[in-house]
Amino acid sequence: MRLLFSLVRKRLGAFSLALFLSILTLAAGIGLLGVSGWFLTGAALAGAAGATFELFAPSALVRGFSFLRIGARYGERITGHAATLSLLSDLRAAVFGRLIPLVPLKGVSSRTGDFVARLTSDIEQLDLVLLQALLPLMTALAGAGGLALLLALTLPEALPIGLAGFAATALAVPLVLVATGRAVGTATVKASADLRIAALDGMDGHLDLAALGALASGEKRFSEAAAVLRQAKLAEARRIALGPALAQLGAGLTMAGTLWLGLAAVEEGRLAGPVLAGILLAILALFEVTGPILRGAARLGSALAAGRRVEALVSAAPSVRDPVAPARLPGVGTLEIETVGYAYDNGRAVLADVSLTAGPGERIALIGTSGSGKSTLLSLIMRLDDVTSGAIRYGGIDIRDATLADLRAHIALLTQDAPVFIGTVRDNLRIGSPFADDATLHAALGNARLDAFVRSLPNGLDTWLGEAGATLSAGQARRLCLARTLLSPARVILLDEPTAGLDAETETEFLGDLLTAAEGRTLILATHAAVDRAAVERVLRLERGRLVPA
Ligand SMILES: Nc1ncnc2c1ncn2[C@@H]1O[C@H](COP(=O)(O)OP(=O)(O)OP(=O)(O)O)[C@@H](O)[C@H]1O
Known part of the structure; x- marks a missing residue:
């Protein structure tokens, strides 16, 4: 991970742009739902009371926010993925470069299939750390600031419920998912490497297995490895499926709590009904960011296990090193x-x-x-x-x-x-x-x-x-x-x-x-x-x- 973050520094500009666009997408989403809620409720109430409602400004805002959201999301996907893919290719080159001096004699005992797994699928998993964990988390932090400001200005008594609900959904639940997902993650990564080893061994030894009439045993080894991977992936998929459900639950409970406090404020005449509708929908939009965090958290166990495997390769000391002040060898010598x-x-x-x-x-x-x-x-x-x-x-x-x-x-x-x-x-x-x-x-x-x-x-x-x-x-x-x-x-x-x-x-x-x-x-x-x-x-x-x- 140290290597990953040292390489991130090289692409800080692109990641900062992706983060900015991600925050802009979230802000536009909150603006869109918030204004829509206020607008629709206000228009309905005005219609029921036979009063007039000024349509131009809110509908222009809704259109503006939706275009901004589309543009920002598109930009965020392009820049975020481009930066991550470039980072992964830097990482692959760096790991391969460090691997080369390790190969001679001592130091590394892993098999070719295992090396290949570390250099390909393990490194690939690390995109998740950035795209599905870090960027959404930082966006969520900015979102929490926005929510705090909105509630402080409109419904201060809902501030604790709003922030606690958001912190639990975007932070506490993902942390629990990560902590409890370590074993599943490690098992998935190991099973995936084992399958690759079985595949490469089988292909390398195909002729000999065929000549010895032992193809069935090779096949058996491969299907056993595939079955272990299937079980591990299934366990991980179950955890990933929990993500959206928990995000909905967090959003639902926070909205219910805010609605309860908001209705009291409306009854007391401290808050206009349309504004409450706007607040509720803004909260719904804000919780959108928790979806990727929870999905990422459920998979972070494998990403961390993959990161540890890559780190183990990178941090292994080469068995021989160049001297600090080298002497030059003569052209011809004994x-x-x-x-x-x-x-x-x-x-x-x-x-x-x-x-x-x-x-x-x-x-x-x-x-x-x-x-x-x-x-x-x-x-x-x-x-x-x-x-x-x-x-x-x-x-x-x-x-x-x-x-x-x-x-x-x-x-x-x-x-x-x-x-x-x-x-x-x-x-x-x-x-x-x-x-x-x-x-x-x-x-x-x-x-x-x-x-x-x-x-x-x-x-x-x-x-x-x-x-x-x-x-x-x-x-x-x-x-x-x-x-x-x-x-x-x-x-x-x-x-x-x-x-x-x-x-x-x-x-x-x-x-x-x-x-x-x-x-x-x-x-x-x-x-x-x-x-x-x-x-x-x-x-x-x-x-x-x-x-x-x-
Ligand atoms: N990476 C290793 N780790 C531990 N022991 C090793 C390793 N490589 C070789 N050996 C051991 O060192 C001894 C010498 O091996 P080496 O390959 O140098 O022999 P060799 O004379 O070249 O044999 P051959 O003629 O079969 O190639 C053997 O007993 C072998 O088991």
Whole structure:
């Protein structure tokens, strides 16, 4: 919520205009009903008494107020929604921006579906805080001032009833609704996130579920999540339906109390009948603002729960930060890993005492059983997290003393599950080098032995690759990711299982190509594949948290 309100400041002008128009709408509504009540009653009484009633001024006022109300309401909807939608898009960008540094290794354990839910539906719920809670509440405050003035001038004894009835309907009842709606709100938001997780899991694993004949269990999980969401939404809808009923009840009771006091005043000759009719209808118009407040209050539980989920993402501290006074890494340097130890959050040490020195242009193959910590070591060299003990240096500078941008301009990593992004071949390659021209892109593709294939496509570099590179084979996707990594200017290239998913023949060919393509750069290659020992300087095995010659 802190982030939300800091962003509101940027759009304060638009929100102030929306608030002004909202108060104007309410004032015009009160004026319209108030004058109509007075006008109709006055005209009827005059007609019954056979007297004349001046029609021009009141009918002009009624017309004026109704046009003002229409115009102001239209303007309020346009400006309020435009400001809120812009605010939500600012908020999404800010949350996404803060999310990116959190993703590496430690810190966030949520699932993709949950992240998506937080970034989409949870943030969407926050429009309610502004549009259905804050703006109407501030309008109601101005309305209460108007009501106080009207009653003080016409029927002062009704002031306590009027203000108490309005405060109870616009403030006390919504507060109770919010306080009692927390559990329902939290349940709704959680059920909605669970459904999204079930949907994404089901889609991601669709092929495997089908192959295992387990589609029914996937369907069952999804329908269970949908049923829980239905129950939660139903409970929330029941509470929302209470809103208008309570608004009517509040208006009715306040009008009845005012009528009772007003009739006494009319009988005593202190108040004209038409004015009393005007007051009553003005009160009815004023209570119109309580409708959105009560509806909003009934849903505020989910908005607050959604806000807490977004806040939890935003306030999580990144696992690594840039130093205050960064040192610059040299263009070419030796990579030194000195007695490095590392444990994940669960405390189990994955690396105990790893030492390794890789000079410029040196090629080292890293082998070890699955789970021995090869990927972890490569991630630490990229500073996706900080080592628990020891140090990693490049060109004699501790990588914790350099900025992350500087480090990643010097060291590039091809991860085990590097994705092909939705977009064209060109979009995918330019992630590694945003301004590379076509000749450079073709050269990188050539180095990864993919150029002939890309040139054979009708649209060449502009070929659309679809979600997760669905139109490529596993080997082609891997080669595309390799080309992307090779396009980086980094002098040190880390490759995590670059041949994963390839058959033995393609694997040998791919490794050969890769070593040629990375010629001149420092290369650390974590692999299960049989490495041609002649092609690398050293082969090291990661074993019980230590590196030993293989
Ligand atoms: N985010 C994490 N939180 C906790 N433990 C983790 C995490 N990631 C990895 N581990 C654990 O750290 C150990 C090393 O994992 P790592 O992925 O580095 O191994 P690896 O040698 O690369 O394995 P593989 O060859 O199968 O890719 C494993 O025991 C794994 O369970």
